[in-house]
Amino acid sequence: MKARVYVTLKPGVLDPQGKAIRKALTSLGFDGVEGVRQGKLIELELAETDPARARAAVKAMCEKLLANTVIETYAIEIDGQDAQGV
């Protein structure tokens, strides 16, 4: 079973990487880019076949390793189901 985790910075947390991308886009001639935030996308291939148990396992992985919950928030998508944030 496949799972996708989207890890993004919480609103208000500075994102220098996003700022750099925005600056680079502007210097390449892309106008009208008002903001850029960079996050992480983590794709997991799990042995678990039950969606509910897979989601619970991935949530635990996010809390323990994949996301820094002080400054980041995450959303989990299990095999095409809608992403659910926290």
Next chain:
Amino acid sequence: MKARVYVTLKPGVLDPQGKAIRKALTSLGFDGVEGVRQGKLIELELAETDPARARAAVKAMCEKLLANTVIETYAIEIDGQDAQGV
């Protein structure tokens, strides 16, 4: 208008970061993780209001800057519309 870009490594391209995450998950006691791939998630805030033109602009940004199309592939999602890959 908001756009999200998902940049992932093409199949077959080695992903040492994903491998490291998998190893860390296993050492934390998460069994049954068969594979991990790490990608990037880029959220853009655009002045453009027409979805088709916004998508075309973001596609050009991906080709020029956001993705390394030799080893990476990307998918673009415009304001809640389904992601469309290349």
